[in-house]
Amino acid sequence: MAHLLMVESWVGSMSRLLPRAIREEGHEFTFLTRDLHHYLRSAPEGTAHPLLAARHVLTADTNDDETLLPFVQRAHDSLRFDGVLTSCDYYLPTAARIAGRLGLPGPAPEAVENACRKDATRRILAEAGVPGPRFAVCGDWAETAAAARDLGYPLVLKPVDLCAGMFVRRVDDEPALAHAYRALAGFPVNARGQRRSPAVLLEELLEGPEVSVETVAHGGTAHVVGVTDKSVGGAPAFIETGHMFPAALPPADTEAAERTALHALKALGLDSGVAHTEIKLTPGGPRLVEVNPRPAGNRITELIRHVTGIDLAAACVAVALGRAPDLRPADTGLTSAAIAFLVPDGDGVLEAVDGVGEVRDAAGVLEVRLPEPGTAVRAAASNNEYLGHIMAGDTGGLGARDRVETLLAGLRPRVVAR
Numbered sequence: 001m002a003h004l005l006m007v008e009s010w011v012g013s014m015s016r017l018l019p020r021a022i023r024e025e026g027h028e029f030t031f032l033t034r035d036l037h038h039y040l041r042s043a044p045e046g047t048a049h050p051l052l053a054a055r056h057v058l059t060a061d062t063n064d065d066e067t068l069l070p071f072v073q074r075a076h077d078s079l080r081f082d083g084v085l086t087s088c089d090y091y092l093p094t095a096a097r098i099a100g101r102l103g104l105p106g107p108a109p110e111a112v113e114n115a116c117r118k119d120a121t122r123r124i125l126a127e128a129g130v131p132g133p134r135f136a137v138c139g140d141w142a143e144t145a146a147a148a149r150d151l152g153y154p155l156v157l158k159p160v161d162l163c164a165g166m167f168v169r170r171v172d173d174e175p176a177l178a179h180a181y182r183a184l185a186g187f188p189v190n191a192r193g194q195r196r197s198p199a200v201l202l203e204e205l206l207e208g209p210e211v212s213v214e215t216v217a218h219g220g221t222a223h224v225v226g227v228t229d230k231s232v233g234g235a236p237a238f239i240e241t242g243h244m245f246p247a248a249l250p251p252a253d254t255e256a257a258e259r260t261a262l263h264a265l266k267a268l269g270l271d272s273g274v275a276h277t278e279i280k281l282t283p284g285g286p287r288l289v290e291v292n293p294r295p296a297g298n299r300i301t302e303l304i305r306h307v308t309g310i311d312l313a314a315a316c317v318a319v320a321l322g323r324a325p326d327l328r329p330a331d332t333g334l335t336s337a338a339i340a341f342l343v344p345d346g347d348g349v350l351e352a353v354d355g356v357g358e359v360r361d362a363a364g365v366l367e368v369r370l371p372e373p374g375t376a377v378r379a380a381a382s383n384n385e386y387l388g389h390i391m392a393g394d395t396g397g398l399g400a401r402d403r404v405e406t407l408l409a410g411l412r413p414r415v416v417a418r
Contacts, residue, residue, distance in 0.1 A: 002082040002321050004029040005072070007095045008062055009051060011042035013299055014087035019050040021313035030056040030079060032072070034063060062094060063194050069101050076102050083320035089163040090192045092116055092293055105322030107293065111269035115293045118201050119160040121268065125288060128267035131260065132288045133203040141181060147202050148177050154205040159184055161197050164383040170205060170236040206280040206287050211247050213261035213277045214296055214304060216315045216325050220271045223327055224258045225310055228300050234343065240383050244338035244401040245303040253281055260286040274316045298383065299339050299391065306337040306366060306393055334393040337366065338400035340408040342387040343380045348415040350375045355410045359390060364403055367391040377415050387413060
């Protein structure tokens, strides 16, 4: 039995998948957080939060490395940890620094930091020859406006240090750029109380389908688990509206996406851990969007498990312990699995969702998750505001996306004004 230190987490699905994987592998974990109530507030009514299955719950300022690292060293001297992990993007560099301090397995902290900073990722990958968009990193409005004129519209404006598509916007002219810039500038502190960088990233708008390459690196070698497709809506935002695994691509496109992802991981020095690398398949070839040094979100890990039997949450645990992950595929009976998200386009209160009974009883449905009546609803501006989702599988090919989109169309949410 191994003992892992889990540094913060999300409050969504990964906060359940990682503890489950730890338990099923016969291990235990200690949970470290600056605010336990952040998680307890999100626990389903009448259900114990999975993070409370921790052997210990430690409280410390996880945003202050100067005090945190000595605290964790003292905890390690007493409790003896065998690995460090987190599922929260904002604490991936922190977990890597803790592992380095304690001499435990994990990627170099600098590699994780660079992957989590979109501006650093762009610079490093450009120097390494990894294909990507033309871009500019800007420190203030004057610099941003000038860079936009040089690059030429349409463009994408991005924060360098947020996730889930927050404040990522398409801009077609300078007024739209100014609006997006002001909105981002009005969000100086992220959801975990960390002060953000004022820098913004401008990129040329890439045309073509988007996919993600899911990998697991161990012992200095990255292994491709597969390629997932993605649908995007909500313009001028970029909201992920659905995914299918495996992506329905010609073999040449699949291979090109995989090569690009592996090139990016090598350039960043991410030689250990699970990664989710997003790529646009443009008419000129694959172009890297971003590298996420953690398992994919939006239930992509579950799509992969339903189709291949490979558990990326368990792989994340194994690699954190310095052990070889089990990446052997199994015959699950499914050839594809897909998820479609119910994306709200207005504010109000959910009165009901009509059509749920028919959807739950439909063939191939793997999972339906919808909020209870009375839930507050707001128009989606990122991947954080979904109203629910449907997951379905196919046993005879790559038909899961069509199936799940048809099922989603059968749901009719009734949202009333507050």
